[in-house]
Amino acid sequence: MSRDDELAFTYFPDNYRWSHGLMLALGSAPWGGAEIDEVNRTGLRLRQRMGDDRAWFEEWTRTAERVEKGGRELLATGHDVSAAQYLRRASLYYHVGERFLQPKSPDGLRAYKRGVECFRDAATRTRRPRVEPVEIPYDGAHLPALWVHPEGTTGRAPALIFFDGFDVTKEIQYFKGVPDLVERGIGCLLVDGPGNGEAIRFRNLPLHHETERYATPAYEFLAARPDVDPARIGVMAISLGGYYAPRAAAFEKRFAACIAWGAQWDYYATWKDRLERLARGEKPSLSVPPEHLFWVFGVSTPEEALKKLEGFRLDGVVQKLECPFLLTHGEGDAQIPLAIAQKCFDAVASKKKTFKIFTREEGGYHHCQGDNVSIGTAYMWDWLEDVLEPRRSAR
Numbered sequence: 001m002s003r004d005d006e007l008a009f010t011y012f013p014d015n016y017r018w019s020h021g022l023m024l025a026l027g028s029a030p031w032g033g034a035e036i037d038e039v040n041r042t043g044l045r046l047r048q049r050m051g052d053d054r055a056w057f058e059e060w061t062r063t064a065e066r067v068e069k070g071g072r073e074l075l076a077t078g079h080d081v082s083a084a085q086y087l088r089r090a091s092l093y094y095h096v097g098e099r100f101l102q103p104k105s106p107d108g109l110r111a112y113k114r115g116v117e118c119f120r121d122a123a124t125r126t127r128r129p130r131v132e133p134v135e136i137p138y139d140g141a142h143l144p145a146l147w148v149h150p151e152g153t154t155g156r157a158p159a160l161i162f163f164d165g166f167d168v169t170k171e172i173q174y175f176k177g178v179p180d181l182v183e184r185g186i187g188c189l190l191v192d193g194p195g196n197g198e199a200i201r202f203r204n205l206p207l208h209h210e211t212e213r214y215a216t217p218a219y220e221f222l223a224a225r226p227d228v229d230p231a232r233i234g235v236m237a238i239s240l241g242g243y244y245a246p247r248a249a250a251f252e253k254r255f256a257a258c259i260a261w262g263a264q265w266d267y268y269a270t271w272k273d274r275l276e277r278l279a280r281g282e283k284p285s286l287s288v289p290p291e292h293l294f295w296v297f298g299v300s301t302p303e304e305a306l307k308k309l310e311g312f313r314l315d316g317v318v319q320k321l322e323c324p325f326l327l328t329h330g331e332g333d334a335q336i337p338l339a340i341a342q343k344c345f346d347a348v349a350s351k352k353k354t355f356k357i358f359t360r361e362e363g364g365y366h367h368c369q370g371d372n373v374s375i376g377t378a379y380m381w382d383w384l385e386d387v388l389e390p391r392r393s394a395r
Contacts, residue, residue: 005332007360009371011043015051016285016334017100020370024172025096027373032085033092033175038063042093053100053289060097061111064090068118080125087122091115091171099167102291109201116198119171129182131174136191136221138214141205143191144198145218146170148178149227150187150390158232158256158388159187161218163211163248165239165262165368166296167288169197173238177377184381185390187228191218193244195296207296209311215248219255232256232388234323236380239287239368242327242336243267243312246348250320257387258350259326259380262333262368263341267312270336275302285334287367314344324352324387328376331357332365354383 012018022043025034042063049055071086094115101108123131123146130149135142150157160181162173170190178188192199193214195207215235223230234257237244242264249258264270271293274284294300297308325348329341338357345355356379358364358372369376 005360007371008332009366012047012050016283017287017289018046018051018056020285020287020367021056021096021099023366023370025092027370028092028172028175030374031175031177031179032088033172034089038067038089038093053102056100057097057108057111060093064093064097064111064115064118067093068114071118071122075121075125084122084125087118087125088175091119091122092175094118095169095172099288102289102295104201104295112201115169115171119174129179134189134221136189136214137217138194138205141203143193143205143214143218144170144203145192146174146190148174148182148188148190150182150185152183152392153185154391156229157185157187157227158234158390159189159222159228160234160236160257160259160384160388161189161191161215161222163191163193163215163235163237163241163244164196165237165241165244167196167292168238171197176238176373177381180377181381181384184385185392186381186384186388187222189218189222200296204298206298207308209243209247209309211244211248212251215244215255216252219252223254230254234258234384234388236261238262239335240264240267242344243314246314246318246321246325246344249323249325250317253322255323257324257326257384258321259328259384260344261328261376261380263327263329263336263344264312265314265340265344268306268309270340271309272306275306285367287335315347318344318348321348321350323350325350326354326356326380326383328356328358328369328380330365330367330369330371331359333367335367 011022025039028034045059068090071083074083098108098112132147194205199205222228235255236259238261242260242262249255277284363372364375
């Protein structure tokens with residue numbers, strides 16, 4: 001997002017992070033995560049408190065509490081469908097508000113937990129789609145996840161494991177087109193991996209580079225289900241997940257497909273450059289405060305964080321990726337340049353690989369298609385449908 005680009009979404013001029021955060025909320029609207037008026041009212045209040053991340057938390061929480069109150073009142077009158085709609089939006093607003101808090105505070109964690117509870121309460125009040133909270137075994141602990149059941153299928157259905165990125169949550173991920181995916185007859189397992197969501201906030205499970213350590217248990221969880229076909233399970237992740245998913249598929253050969261929603265190549269080099277620019281007083285395009293990096297690794301200095309990042313490289317890894325592979329990337333991505341995406345794609349060994357670049361002309365050209373989420377999800381879900389071939393029941 002640049003002021004030099006007249007198409008760039010700059011709700012908050014000169015503040016990439018806040019504009020990106022508000023766009024995240026707006027982008028969830030097609031799947032019930034937000035209403036434009038509620039987002040705009042929050043944004044207008046924030047324009048009076050520019051750059052104050054505590055204000056960001058307070059104003060989004062204010063909106064979330066008001067919407068949650070409406071949902072709870074509807075529950076009390078027995079209008080479960082309407083109540084679920086309100087509660088889903090409240091969940092999204094709570095999580096959007098909490099993302100920028102560093103260090104994490106007790107009131108921020110309470111708000112985050114309310115977001116989780118709102119989402120789960122909504123899930124119990126409606127079966128369209130059916131959402132089931134589940135737990136994935138991982139290194140003597142468990143990762144919280146949501147199993148979104150496939151719709152309209154016969155027999156054992158294909159499924160997609162959808163991991164987070166650097167700073168999102170499984171609840172936010174639901175509002176990135178998952179209802180459309182399961183309507184195609186493909187189930188979706190949304191997972192808060194190490195360093196993300198509930199896993200880092202409430203279970204103290206930090207980020208690490210060996211994604212196969214939790215991707216394999218997630219695969220085995222689905223493969224053991226009687227409603228899932230073990231031969232048709234794919235893996236996907238967003239943003240930093242452009243590292244997670246390819247690494248997982250390179251080491252776990254049972255995955256039938258892999259989608260990187262946004263590319264990565266050498267995350268160590270990416271953050272080394274960002275930290276050097278920050279030290280010079282520059283403002284690299286970041287989706288969260290830089291302190292978030294230290295928090296997800298459980299460290300306190302840039303040097304310690306860079307040490308943890310040394311393993312986050314795909315060279316020597318994607319050369320082992322053999323399943324069908326899709327990489328999508330925005331032409332104008334301000335966080336990860338297109339040249340990095342091309343480098344990653346060229347190195348992937350799969351003989352069935354596709355690189356979709358979303359251009360400025362068609363839309364979806366920002367980071368992970370944040371400016372037009374549905375154009376990105378439609379392309380990815382169509383590709384996945386062709387690869388995993390769900391068998392639908394007659395309508």
